[in-house]
Every structure is written in structure tokens, then in C-alpha cells.
Amino acid sequence: MLEAIEKLLALQDRDQRLRTLRLELQSIPLEIASKQKLVEDAASRLQTARSRSMAIEVEKKALEGEIAAKRDQISRYKNQQLQTRKNEEYSALSHEIATAERAISAIEDKELVLMEEAEGLAPQLVAADKAHAEDKAKYDAQITTIREKEGNLKSRIDEMTAGRVALLEGIDEDLIERYERLFETKNARVVVPVEHDVCTGCHMKVTAQTSLALRSDKSIVSCPQCGRLLHLPL
Ligand SMILES: [Zn+2]
Structure with missing residues (x-):
């Protein structure tokens, strides 16, 4: 992660x-x-x-x-x-x-x-x-x-x-800003796991591309539907 x-x-x-x-x-x-x-x-x-x-x-x-x-x-x-x-x-x-x-x-x-x-x-x-x-x-x-x-x-x-x-x-300032904005608008759930290729924030299936990006674990991936920040199940 x-x-x-x-x-x-x-x-x-x-x-x-x-x-x-x-x-x-x-x-x-x-x-x-x-x-x-x-x-x-x-x-x-x-x-x-x-x-x-x-x-x-x-x-x-x-x-x-x-x-x-x-x-x-x-x-x-x-x-x-x-x-x-x-x-x-x-x-x-x-x-x-x-x-x-x-x-x-x-x-x-x-x-x-x-x-x-x-x-x-x-x-x-x-x-x-x-x-x-x-x-x-x-x-x-x-x-x-x-x-x-x-x-x-x-x-x-x-x-x-x-x-x-x-x-x-140690967290990038822009990222903190993005996180805080989402915290207000997304009911205090900003960083959420993807389970069975579904974003647990908005319950929509993520694209194969998103899933792949997430698995490569190289950059921050956000849900294309709700904008929440995604991670793989812990
Ligand atoms: Zn979502």
C-alpha cells in the first residue's frame, strides 16, 4: 500500500x-x-x-x-x-x-x-x-x-x-486539501477499500483500468464514480 x-x-x-x-x-x-x-x-x-x-x-x-x-x-x-x-x-x-x-x-x-x-x-x-x-x-x-x-x-x-x-x-499539501474537501462532501469516508472490484464508498463497479492501476500500487487511484481515494482490501 x-x-x-x-x-x-x-x-x-x-x-x-x-x-x-x-x-x-x-x-x-x-x-x-x-x-x-x-x-x-x-x-x-x-x-x-x-x-x-x-x-x-x-x-x-x-x-x-x-x-x-x-x-x-x-x-x-x-x-x-x-x-x-x-x-x-x-x-x-x-x-x-x-x-x-x-x-x-x-x-x-x-x-x-x-x-x-x-x-x-x-x-x-x-x-x-x-x-x-x-x-x-x-x-x-x-x-x-x-x-x-x-x-x-x-x-x-x-x-x-x-x-x-x-x-x-509527510502528506502532500494538495492531497490533504483534496482529502479534506472529500471528507466534508462524502460523509467522512474518503479513503475506502475496493472489494470484488466494487468501490465500497459508492458501491459502483470500478473499471478494469482502475483495478489495474490499484494493483500496480504506484500512484493514488480515485474512484471514477465518486472520486474517493481507493485502496485494496487490508
Ligand atoms: Zn466510488
């Missing part, structure tokens, strides 16, 4: 591994964002339960205020009854009192419904609180691990990139 091809194979092996590592590194922000989203979802479920529970408290206070106002009204009517001597006015006030009492009992019914809802909500609130705490701990730990992985990937990539320079030594 030509020395240049051998060197390019070593370079390609390094570049393929670097490419895999870089792709993995690129996917990390998305991976972290998806974990953060899960924590936010749990927080928002907890917030929804809390908001409803607070809203119930506010509604209950408002109803209690209404009841207190009605009770005040009733005691004012009762005072007026004590002061009046007119039967008509007395019975009109009795009517007002009865109306206010009915109103109070209707408000109390509403209050009861709210209290039942609050009772049902209490365990949900506890569960949402627990789920949020658990999810947060779990996903935060996972994010820490992912960040660690990110750091490791970065230093591995730096190391391998630094070491790559040595692999370029």
Missing part, C-alpha cells in the same frame, strides 16, 4: 472519531434543555395546584365577608323591629330578615363546595410538591453528569485535534 494512503487512513480514522465526538458535543445543549424542561414542567404543575389552593382561600374570605355583612344587616333589622310600633313595618322587617338568612345559607353552601375542593386539593398539593422535589433532584443530577461529559468531550477533542497535526506530516 502507498505510504500516502496509509497516512491518510490514519488521518481518516482520527477525523472520523473527532467527528463523532463533535456531534456528541453539539447535542449536549439540547440534552440539557430537555432535562430543564422536565424540571420546569414539574414546577408548573406544582404552581397550578398552589394557585388554585390560594384562589380558594381568597374566595372563602370573600364569602365570609358577605356572610358578616348579611349578619350585620340582620342585627340592624332586629334593632329596628324593637323600635317600631307599626305591625306592617315589623312584618316587613321580618321578611327582610328571612331573606338575609336564606342568602347566608346559600353563601354557606358555596363555602362548603370550596372547602370540599380544598380538601381534595390538599393531597394533590403534597404529591405535586414531592414530585417536583424528586424530579428536580433527579434531573439536576443528570444535568451535572451531562455537563461533566461535556467537559470530558471538550478535552478529548482538544487532545485529538492537537495530535492530528502529527498525522499530517
